[in-house]
Each structure stands twice: as structure tokens, then as C-alpha cells.
Amino acid sequence: MSEVNAEIARFDLLVDAAWPAPGRAEDGGWVYRHAGGVTKRANSVLPLGERADLPEAVDRAERFYAGIGQPCVFSVGMGASPGLDDELGRRGYRLVDPTLVMTSPISGDEAAVGAAVEDRPSERWLRTWWSVDGGRHRDTGEGPARTWGERILGGVPAGYVLLEEGAVGRGVPQGRWLGIYCMAVEPHARRRGLGAAVLRTLLAWGWQCGADSAYLVVTEANGGARALYEREGFAVAGRYHYRVRS
Template structure:
């Protein structure tokens, strides 16, 4: 699977500009994934392409960030390091076959994120101040399903599933601290698999999140690659 393109399609920046094979992505500064360069191919002028990217983000008041994944331009990572760009958020790609396993907890699944779903996800992963509206715009930029285990009408564990051909992209997995270690994330994941179908799934998780990596591994997903960001 071409994970660079799968992730790009499942988490779409609403402003995109191409430059010599690279995709410059902007979405109001919310998440590095949607506000970074996807550097595919080999530009004829590497230094010129980097300069174009830096100008693009400077014009929008954002730092220039590169997503360096399996298909990144050869030699780019070293060039960025030499220019003072630091590695940020090393991330593991996990994927594998999935089966329709029992969903232990009652799980609500909808075609669009509702307010409670958004608030729970943002409470866990909202590192970008007042960017919830921008985050919702990113999420709904492509067809997806939204799942949640609720308690007293309040989502306490959530996730987002994006059907992509025969595979499922899993995003926005988040559980409130008070509801952790109860298997709720497992139910959310399984509910998305049941809803979306397909024979395989993939997701990305920060390398430091050992608990999540163990959970996904127990559900049949194995580490298939990695990527990181370079930010100056």
C-alpha cells in the first residue's frame, strides 16, 4: 500500500498547491499533517523547491514543515537537517488484515461527526487552540464514518474510519483519561471495521505511544513503516 498517498487522501488539506511534484498543504494551521509539504518525486531544483515551500508557509504565517515518509524525495531529509530543520513527532505506520470481531461495548456510528464526538476528540488531541472548526472541516473533506462509545450521552472514546478501496484508514482514535484501560478503544476500532467493510486496515500512531501500538498490534496490525516531520 502507498501509505503516503493514503494518508494524504484521508486527511485532506482544503488548500493544496503543487510545485514540481511536491504538494504544499494548508488547513488553517490545524495538525501538521494538513499543514506540511508532501515531498514526492525529485524536483529538478531541490533548493528552489524548498524555497518555494518556505515562501508558501511564510505567506500564511506558519512554520515550514515537511512530512518525510516512505516516498519522500531522496536526499531531502539530510538536506533539511543541514538547514536546521528538526525531527518532530516520529510516527509509526501500522497495517494488516482485519476481521469482523465482536464489539463488546455499545458503539454509536454516524456518517458525520456530531458535536459531542468533536468535543471528545478535541479534548484529547486538540493541541491547536481554537482550531476545532478547522479540524472539523478537514475531517469532513472526505467521506468517513465516526464511532463513539457513549456514557450518559457523552462520547468517552471515539474514532474515525475512512474507506479507501479495499482498506480502511483509521484516524482520530481518542479516549478520555477517565475512561481508559477498559477496552473502549478496541470496541470503537471494531465498530469501524464492521461499518466500513474491507479486508485490511491501516493507521498511524506516534512512536512514543506504546500503549496504543500494543492495542493495535493485538488487533492484527503490524508495523509497516514510519515517517516524521522536519520543522525549522
């Protein structure tokens, strides 16, 4: 792996740490993540490193997820085991949700809107986030989906911004990096600059926490969000996608 690719591959670990699945099991360099089906990110194999036993490793992953009653999903990023994507393609796994990793330097000059950055999400914050993001997740036999979402959020220290007009965001300090997550604006409040205001507030807070760079992930299909992030100085640094068994 080149030095450039090695740097990009670090985002696999940053994202995993910032969005931690409550359920985890390890097999060599792979991690089986599960969180009641809430987000592919927390319900997929993180398959890092060389694997001499690649077909057998995939077999074991499939048995693990079958054992907990969930589909077997792989997150395939720059650090994924060599040959894995081709192996999954041969097995009939569909490529879904191609996703961009976008980064931006933090200068310390970001203009915050004065909203407080709290160390935990309020009920209002949770309602706003879930009203935008939660429709994709159904309650399961393992418990209400929003409860799993709250467990993921609480798995790592983070900062939470709420604009009462109907916008939220979450920042995760990770050394020199600030991870930006949970950017959500309620439909009635869109096209008013609220998303940019939340983002700038988080960036200013991240600078105070010692970060000099920020990253976020956004699906390629989300043109509106991508345009916002590009206007705010973010550029594509890497890509990943998921493989889902047909």
C-alpha cells in the same frame, strides 16, 4: 524504489486523502498543505517524487509558508523526494514526531460492540475528540482551531463511532483499505477496553464497505496506543517523520 518501498509509499497518498487539508497548492510533485495550524499532517509539505531542483524547491516551499504566516514543515515518508531529508538536515530542520504506519488484515470476524457508525460526527463526538486531541492546537488568526478540525473531517466521506462512556473513532474507506483515525478515549474512561471496542466496530464496518485491510498511524512515543493496536493484530509496515525549521 523497490516494490516493497513503493507499496509503503502509497500510504503517503492514503493519509493525505483521508486527512485532507482545506488549503492546498502544488509545485511539481509537492503539495503545500495548510489548515490553520491544526495537525502537522494538514500543515506540511507532502514532497513526493524526484526533484532535479531540490534546493530551489525547498526555497519556494519556505517562501509559501512564510507568506501565510506558518512555519515550514515537511512530512518525510517512504515516498519523499530522494535527498530531501539530508537537504533539510543541512538547513537546520529538526526531526520531530517519528511516526509508525501500522496495518492489519480485516477478516470480517471482528466483533463489533453494536454501536452505530454514523456518516458524520455528532456534537458529542466532536467534543470527545477535541477534548483529547484539541489541547495541542491553538486558535489562530485564520479562525478557531476546532473549526479547522471540523473542515478536515468533512473533506472526505467517513464513518464515525461514539461510545457514550467517552470514546470515539473515525474510519475512512479507501478501496481495499480502511484508514483508522481520531481514536480518542477521555481520561476518566481509559483502561476499560473502550478503545479496542471502537476499533473493532470500525473494522467490522470497513469489511462491510469492501475493505480487506486497515491502516493507522501512531507516533512512536505513544506506547499505550501502540500496545493496543498490537494486541488487535496491527503490525508496523512503514515509518515517516516531520522536519521542522529550528
